[in-house]
Amino acid sequence: MRDVYHEELDSIGTTLIEMTGLVATALNQATAALLGADLQLAEKVISADDQVDALQRDLDARALDLLARQQPVAGDLRTIITSLRMSADLERMGDLARHVAKIARLRYPEQAIPADLHESIAEMARIGEELARKVGEIIDGRDVETARTLEEEDDAVDRLHRALFGALLGADYPVETAIDVTLIGRYYERFADHAVSVARRLIFLVTGEN
Amino acid sequence: MRDVYHEELDSIGTTLIEMTGLVATALNQATAALLGADLQLAEKVISADDQVDALQRDLDARALDLLARQQPVAGDLRTIITSLRMSADLERMGDLARHVAKIARLRYPEQAIPADLHESIAEMARIGEELARKVGEIIDGRDVETARTLEEEDDAVDRLHRALFGALLGADYPVETAIDVTLIGRYYERFADHAVSVARRLIFLVTGEN
Numbered sequence: 001m002r003d004v005y006h007e008e009l010d011s012i013g014t015t016l017i018e019m020t021g022l023v024a025t026a027l028n029q030a031t032a033a034l035l036g037a038d039l040q041l042a043e044k045v046i047s048a049d050d051q052v053d054a055l056q057r058d059l060d061a062r063a064l065d066l067l068a069r070q071q072p073v074a075g076d077l078r079t080i081i082t083s084l085r086m087s088a089d090l091e092r093m094g095d096l097a098r099h100v101a102k103i104a105r106l107r108y109p110e111q112a113i114p115a116d117l118h119e120s121i122a123e124m125a126r127i128g129e130e131l132a133r134k135v136g137e138i139i140d141g142r143d144v145e146t147a148r149t150l151e152e153e154d155d156a157v158d159r160l161h162r163a164l165f166g167a168l169l170g171a172d173y174p175v176e177t178a179i180d181v182t183l184i185g186r187y188y189e190r191f192a193d194h195a196v197s198v199a200r201r202l203i204f205l206v207t208g209e210n
Numbered sequence: 211m212r213d214v215y216h217e218e219l220d221s222i223g224t225t226l227i228e229m230t231g232l233v234a235t236a237l238n239q240a241t242a243a244l245l246g247a248d249l250q251l252a253e254k255v256i257s258a259d260d261q262v263d264a265l266q267r268d269l270d271a272r273a274l275d276l277l278a279r280q281q282p283v284a285g286d287l288r289t290i291i292t293s294l295r296m297s298a299d300l301e302r303m304g305d306l307a308r309h310v311a312k313i314a315r316l317r318y319p320e321q322a323i324p325a326d327l328h329e330s331i332a333e334m335a336r337i338g339e340e341l342a343r344k345v346g347e348i349i350d351g352r353d354v355e356t357a358r359t360l361e362e363e364d365d366a367v368d369r370l371h372r373a374l375f376g377a378l379l380g381a382d383y384p385v386e387t388a389i390d391v392t393l394i395g396r397y398y399e400r401f402a403d404h405a406v407s408v409a410r411r412l413i414f415l416v417t418g419e420n
Contacts, residue, residue, distance in 0.1 A: 071281035
């Protein structure tokens with residue numbers, strides 16, 4: 001019985017890692033759809049988010065079931081509660097990638113983002129995707145050391161985000177562009193924040209530090 | 211022993227209700243600071259958010275302690291897990307009110323919001339505050355019927371949010387204004403979303419419906 005229990009506990013970790021891969025890919029593809037005005041890819045990202053939502057629902061149901069049946073204590077209890085919180089972060093990251101794709105779809109066949117801001121957006125996306133993939137490895141390896149380095153990458157996203165506002169203010173874009181860039185900048189920033197939040201939860205899980 | 215346990219469980223509900231009051235007041239005051247360019251009030255809202263964060267940390271610690279010590283099943287387990295999720299929503303609502311206050315502070319002594327958009331912002335804030343207060347009553351009374359009505363008010367916030375973009379596009383505001391209004395509109399919209407999320411969790415808690 002205990003073996004099945006620990007297999008179930010492990011499988012929750014496996015689902016979390018699967019979710020990190022899906023949201024990393026979603027952000028990558030949403031950005032390609034945005035910067036390439038690719039309607040088909042935007043639609044694909046929007047539909048694919050259902051899978052992330054389904055994984056979260058399934059993970060949460062399994063976690064609650066384990067809590068009810070096994071009444072775990074100490075480390076296992078902390079693992080399950082932390083997993084529920086991580087799955088909420090990851091689900092939200094999926095939503096944010098979908099939001100990016102929705103702006104690409106809304107503006108199609110136009111480009112939402114002016115050409116001279118593509119590089120900044122692509123860089124925010126690159127770091128965001130990397131953060132999501134690293135979070136998967138961090139969960140897999142219970143890797144506190146790498147988890148601690150994620151704050152720095154998040155700072156880089158924040159700097160890019162602020163620079164984006166600077167670029168908007170220094171140019172003469174239409175108001176529609178200012179709105180789109182402001183929202184999209186926010187989505188990437190929040191995506192990175194949630195990745196760091198997952199890393200912090202892993203640190204808490206392993207070390208008890210808050 | 212069971213009596214102390216149920217008192218502890220009740221006290222978690224009391225803390226949640228206290229948090230709804232604090233975030234409702236925070237949104238009200240942040241909006242007054244924003245529309246009145248009131249730096250002192252903005253600072254007050256920004257500092258006061260620490261109290262919401264502290265309540266969340268305290269609630270979460272008590273909830274985890276109950277889980278570990280009492281190993282609750284069925285209804286009590288669901289209550290505790292739902293409380294953890296509600297406290298996360300409420301903590302985020304506090305952050306969003308603080309974000310509004312930070313824009314007021316950033317632009318002081320200027321007004322972040324042009325006069326002709328004040329009414330829309332005030333109305334989003336009014337509904338947001340009302341949602342937060344209702345959520346407190348809903349938790350207190352386990353009031354599923356009222357909880358179901360919150361979606362409609364959230365729809366009203368979404369309509370106001372869309373109208374705000376329309377107003378931005380139809381006028382010739384500076385880019386800085388477009389950025390501020392876009393972010394602020396998003397903060398109110400997310401505040402209302404989280405209130406509805408708490409209401410949905412209450413419905414789930416009482417009825418088991420998802």
